[in-house]
Amino acid sequence: MSTFEQESLDYHKARNQFDSNGKIGTLITKPCDTVKELAMAYSPGVAYPCLEIEKDIDAAYDYTNKGNLVAVISDGTAVLGLGDIGHLAGKPVMEGKCVLFKAFAHVDAVDIELNVHDTESIIATVAAIADTFGGINLEDIAAPQCFEIETRLKEICNVPVFHDDQHGTAVITTAGLINALEMSGKKAEELKVVVIGAGASGIACANMYKALGVKNITMLDSKGVIHTGRTDLNEQKKAYAIDTTDRTPADAAKNADMILGLSGPDQISTDMVASMAANPIIFACANPTPEIMPALAKSVRDDLIIGTGRSDFANQVNNVLGFPFIFRGALDVRATKITENMKMAASKALAALAKESVPDYVAKAHKRDDMAFGPEYIIPSPFDKRLLVWVSSAVAQAAVEDGVAGVKDFNLEAYKAKLQAMADNAK
The missing domain is CATH 3.40.50.720 (NAD(P)-binding Rossmann-like Domain)
Incomplete structure (x- = not known):
């Protein structure tokens, strides 16, 4: 066993008796330290938001975590390069996806591993639970089954459904292609x-x-x-x-x-x-x-011009450049779906950001001093905190333009300022 392999296994296990195994947990966002706070968190006070949601289902966005919650759902049939390893064997990957949602875009996510593999069962299960979440990220479901599953769920569900294995690489490589075209003068x-x-x-x-x-x-x-x-x-x-x-x-x-x-x-x-x-x-x-x-x-x-999926080479095609910020923008305008225009908006935002001056902290993270728009830098770095503002705002604006946003009176500049504050307050 290699040193890195052992370190990874140790990383995923509890470090002490008070720690938890795995990579994610629950963050309580409201105080529950007094009798009154307990009464509001649960009985009897919790009844009041329940009644508001009963009157208007959209009030769930106001009184619950729905608007900042994504389900990462897989059946384990196409996990990374490991193949059909089973739903629970894929759980570390799905937990990892949840970590990336939170770390890069401040989106809460929970992993759900399905012990069913036929198309109808997967569709029925996801459709039945979709309203709990602000969005559904399908992950590591084998082709060609994944095409029908996503297509039909997009028709059924009232929240965005996005199979990142299909669209994530597409969004990132399209951004790279846009910039390569500019450099070469080709159409x-x-x-x-x-x-x-x-x-x-x-x-x-x-x-x-x-x-x-x-x-x-x-x-x-x-x-x-x-x-x-x-x-x-x-x-x-x-x-x-x-x-x-x-x-x-x-x-x-x-x-x-x-x-x-x-x-x-x-x-x-x-x-x-x-x-x-x-x-x-x-x-x-x-x-x-x-x-x-x-x-x-x-x-x-x-x-x-060459890019790979690896972080130790220039022009990394990394899906983390896309999905956290695409969902951030979609969630914040209460989008009902992720459209083709929203995906293209993400690609164009990524392409445009690559032309901006690279912050020192990004160059330091890569241990490079040659990071400037050109053949060795056509795609932004995942460590660039500006991704949150550039990509999420572009996606949100596209959702509004496509008529799939639930918010009223969307103010793009105010939203950018909110995202900037979120990025500035990130650890």
């Missing part, structure tokens, strides 16, 4: 994009690139290029079947402007990199070993 509609990996994340990324204007997308799964001659495609893959003679990753990579890897180690060769168009971009997102290591890719191209 989205002129690009050739190759997506290696046709799971939930790959499909969602391709969908967002299309929304950005990309028209030429070649997608590959474990059997090769997804083309119109194949008869083994699900509905999601069929949408990306193209009429082409390309069959292999090497075929697809020729003259590609971008390769997105959501597959596994060593899926992108140096020959593929060499065959790409001028000023190419690669997002090699497999973890812990990307499809190609940055140093190897750069050894054959000096005009390359």
